[in-house]
Amino acid sequence: MKPVTCIEDLRRAAACRVPRAFFDYVEGGSYAEETLRANRADFERIKLRQRVLIDVSARNTHTTILGEPAALPLALAPVGLAGMQRGDGEILACRAAQEMGIQYCLPTMSVCSIEDVAAAVAKPFWFQLHFMKDRGFTRSLVERAAAARCSALVVTVDLPVFGQRHRDIRNGMGMPPKLRVRTVMDIATKPAWALSILRGRRRTLGNLAGHVPGADTTAALSQWIAKQFNSPLGWNDIEWIAGLWPGKLIVKGILDVEDARSAVKSGASALVVSNHGGRQLDGAPSSISVLPAVAAAVGSSIEVLFDGGIRSGQDIVRAIALGARGCLVGRAYIYGLGAAGAAGVKRAIEILRNELDVTMALIGVTRIDQLNRGVLAAV
Numbered sequence: 001m002k003p004v005t006c007i008e009d010l011r012r013a014a015a016c017r018v019p020r021a022f023f024d025y026v027e028g029g030s031y032a033e034e035t036l037r038a039n040r041a042d043f044e045r046i047k048l049r050q051r052v053l054i055d056v057s058a059r060n061t062h063t064t065i066l067g068e069p070a071a072l073p074l075a076l077a078p079v080g081l082a083g084m085q086r087g088d089g090e091i092l093a094c095r096a097a098q099e100m101g102i103q104y105c106l107p108t109m110s111v112c113s114i115e116d117v118a119a120a121v122a123k124p125f126w127f128q129l130h131f132m133k134d135r136g137f138t139r140s141l142v143e144r145a146a147a148a149r150c151s152a153l154v155v156t157v158d159l160p161v162f163g164q165r166h167r168d169i170r171n172g173m174g175m176p177p178k179l180r181v182r183t184v185m186d187i188a189t190k191p192a193w194a195l196s197i198l199r200g201r202r203r204t205l206g207n208l209a210g211h212v213p214g215a216d217t218t219a220a221l222s223q224w225i226a227k228q229f230n231s232p233l234g235w236n237d238i239e240w241i242a243g244l245w246p247g248k249l250i251v252k253g254i255l256d257v258e259d260a261r262s263a264v265k266s267g268a269s270a271l272v273v274s275n276h277g278g279r280q281l282d283g284a285p286s287s288i289s290v291l292p293a294v295a296a297a298v299g300s301s302i303e304v305l306f307d308g309g310i311r312s313g314q315d316i317v318r319a320i321a322l323g324a325r326g327c328l329v330g331r332a333y334i335y336g337l338g339a340a341g342a343a344g345v346k347r348a349i350e351i352l353r354n355e356l357d358v359t360m361a362l363i364g365v366t367r368i369d370q371l372n373r374g375v376l377a378a379v
């Protein structure tokens with residue numbers, strides 16, 4: 001691999017190694033991708049205060065998220081079908097996160113199952129739950145996550161229906177994917193990717209396969225998934241899940257102050273300010289633009305986590321300064337996974353950690369708890 005200096009280098013490497021349909025699935029946002037672009041553009045508008053002649057020789061990026069130690073205020077976000085970027089992708093990402101001292105969140109729509117990941121890694125990980133119309137199946141997922149000793153349950157609430165992603169329709173990237181001829185030809189030019197997928201434990205949705213009654217073929221699974229969303233959900237359903245789940249509960253997908261207050265009342269331990277990486281409501285504000293108001297509304301009653309558009313350690317500084325306890329990244333580590341498997345994910349985390357560390361020095365702080373609005377420049 002050429003020298004990898006930043007997340008953009010990993011993105012370019014992934015674009016060369018992963019077939020276009022699967023790369024586009026990661027890159028894309030919903031509809032006109034306005035919110036996807038806003039997630040980045042609004043970050044770039046936030047400027048940092050350069051400070052000098054402050055002793056910053058002893059810096060520490062460590063913190064805690066939900067009481068768990070973290071080597072930096074970061075966790076790997078749930079990303080569906082990561083196992084199609086690289087065979088066993090979820091296991092590789094989880095191992096890399098654990099080696100780097102941060103949390104990994106396995107999604108419901110993963111290729112490796114909860115049990116596959118639990119058997120392959122040393123420490124507990126988080127599990128992301130999609131509410132399904134089939135309550136029995138939803139309950140069984142919660143029970144499987146508890147049996148696998150997952151340390152937190154992340155309930156995604158911003159996906160009652162699927163935001164349309166034009167690129168995925170053109171590429172046949174549904175759930176599960178149906179490959180177009182063009183993609184098959186593309187795969188033929190990416191033998192290393194194909195080999196890694198063939199060597200992986202599975203090539204379908206591991207948490208669903210064999211567990212969904214009457215959906216043992218890909219076509220039947222696809223029909224079953226299509227029926228499982230768009231169900232009548234409310235905050236009382238979060239309470240239902242809290243009653244089933246013995247550990248910490250995180251509500252993911254809050255973008256509105258009123259919803260943030262409801263999340264506090266629901267008894268969740270944390271919320272994630274998120275617009276699903278610009279993949280759901282197009283026209284929604286960027287995550288970073290709503291973070292200050294959400295953080296102010298909930299105060300210290302709940303931990304505020306954040307995702308959407310983070311591509312650098314400088315972005316982590318901005319989000320923590322504006323009220324987040326910790327950040328999640330999706331695409332930033334998935335590029336690493338597509339580029340170089342576990343080593344690529346570790347490199348992504350290392351890049352973010354090093355950028356965070358140097359940025360702390362240049363803004364004159366030595367600890368994460370010193371990151372507040374005072375480190376931001378008025379523009």
Ligand SMILES: Cc1cc2nc3c(=O)[nH]c(=O)nc-3n(C[C@H](O)[C@H](O)[C@H](O)COP(=O)(O)O)c2cc1C
Pocket residue numbers: 025026027039077078079080107108109128156252274275276277278279307308309310328329330331332
């Ligand atoms: C390819 C892809 C798949 C995703 N799948 C899920 C998912 O299954 N469940 C979920 O809660 N969020 C999912 N997300 C959203 C991420 O958890 C996270 O909110 C988002 O990626 C953050 O934005 P970023 O990619 O700019 O860091 C997905 C994001 C991407 C890019």
